[in-house]
Amino acid sequence: MLFHAMLFHPVEFYQHLLASAPLPTKALTQGLIWGAGDLAAQSREGSGEAPALRRTASFFATGVGSGALWTTYYDAADALVSPLPGGALEHTAVSLALEQAVWCPIVFALYQIPASVLTNGGAPADVPAAVRRQLVPMLGANLRIWTPANVVIYNVPLQWRVLASNCVDLVWGYVCASFAADACEPGDEECIVDAADALATPVGSRRPALIVTRRSVSVDFFWRDSEGPVFRSKPSVLDGGDQTTVTSH
Numbered sequence: 001m002l003f004h005a006m007l008f009h010p011v012e013f014y015q016h017l018l019a020s021a022p023l024p025t026k027a028l029t030q031g032l033i034w035g036a037g038d039l040a041a042q043s044r045e046g047s048g049e050a051p052a053l054r055r056t057a058s059f060f061a062t063g064v065g066s067g068a069l070w071t072t073y074y075d076a077a078d079a080l081v082s083p084l085p086g087g088a089l090e091h092t093a094v095s096l097a098l099e100q101a102v103w104c105p106i107v108f109a110l111y112q113i114p115a116s117v118l119t120n121g122g123a124p125a126d127v128p129a130a131v132r133r134q135l136v137p138m139l140g141a142n143l144r145i146w147t148p149a150n151v152v153i154y155n156v157p158l159q160w161r162v163l164a165s166n167c168v169d170l171v172w173g174y175v176c177a178s179f180a181a182d183a184c185e186p187g188d189e190e191c192i193v194d195a196a197d198a199l200a201t202p203v204g205s206r207r208p209a210l211i212v213t214r215r216s217v218s219v220d221f222f223w224r225d226s227e228g229p230v231f232r233s234k235p236s237v238l239d240g241g242d243q244t245t246v247t248s249h
Contacts, residue, residue, distance in 0.1 A: 018159045023071050026162040030067030033166045035060035062115045067162055069111060073103050074161045088155060095154045100143055108138050 017025040038059045042051050077098055081091050113134050114127045122130070149168045156164050 026071040027067035031064035034063030
C-alpha cells in the first residue's frame with residue numbers, strides 16, 4: 001500500500017508526509033535535493049570517475065540541517081506576518097524585508113558560511129574570517145537573485161515553501177550552467193568542464209560552497225575566485241596555472 005501510494009500518487013503521498021511529519025519531511029527533502037544536485041554536478045564535470053559519495057553525503061547532511069532551519073524560519077515568519085493588517089502585497093513585502101534584514105544575516109553567518117568552511121576541510125578557527133569576507137557579498141547576491149523568486153515563494157502555501165525555494169535554486173543553477181557553457185568554443189572540453197561548475201555555482205545560491213583547485217582554463221565572463229563571483233563583459237577563456245575557483249552546492 002505504501003509503495004503503491006508513492007508510485008502512483010506521489011503528490012498526495014508527499015502531502016500526507018507534510019501533514020504528518022512536516023519538519024523531517026522538509027529537511028530530508030532539501031537534503032535529497034542538495035545531494036542530487038551534487039551528483040548532477042559531478043556527472044556534468046565529466047571526469048569519468050565514480051561519484052565522490054562522501055562529498056555527496058556531506059552536502060546531503062548540510063542540506064538536511066539547512067532544510068530544518070528554513071522550515072523553522074518560514075513557520076515563524078508566517079506566524080509573525082499573517083496577523084498583520086494588509087493583504088498579500090503588504091505581507092509579501094514585510095516577509096521579504098524580514099528575510100533579508102534579519103534572517104539571512106543570521107543563517108549565513110552562523111550556518112551557511114561555517115558549513116562551507118568545514119565542508120572544505122577548514123578549521124573552526126577559519127570561520128570568523130570567512131564570515132567577515134563573505135557575508136556582505138552573499139547578502140548582496142541574495143537581494144539581487146532571490147527577491148523576484150521570493151515574491152513567488154511567499155505566495156505559495158506555507159508547507160511548500162522549502163521545496164519551492166530548493167527548486168528555484170536548482171533551476172537557477174542550470175540556467176547559469178547553460179549560459180556559461182554557451183560561451184565555450186565547440187569542442188573546447190576544458191572550457192565546457194569549467195563552465196559546468198556553474199551548475200553547482202549559481203551566483204546567489206543558498207547551497208554551501210565547494211572549493212576546487214586544478215590547472216585549467218576558466219570562462220572569463222563567469223568565474224569565481226576566492227573573493228566571490230566575477231563577471232566580465234565579453235566571453236573568453238583565461239590560460240591559467242593552478243587556479244582556485246569557488247563553487248556552490
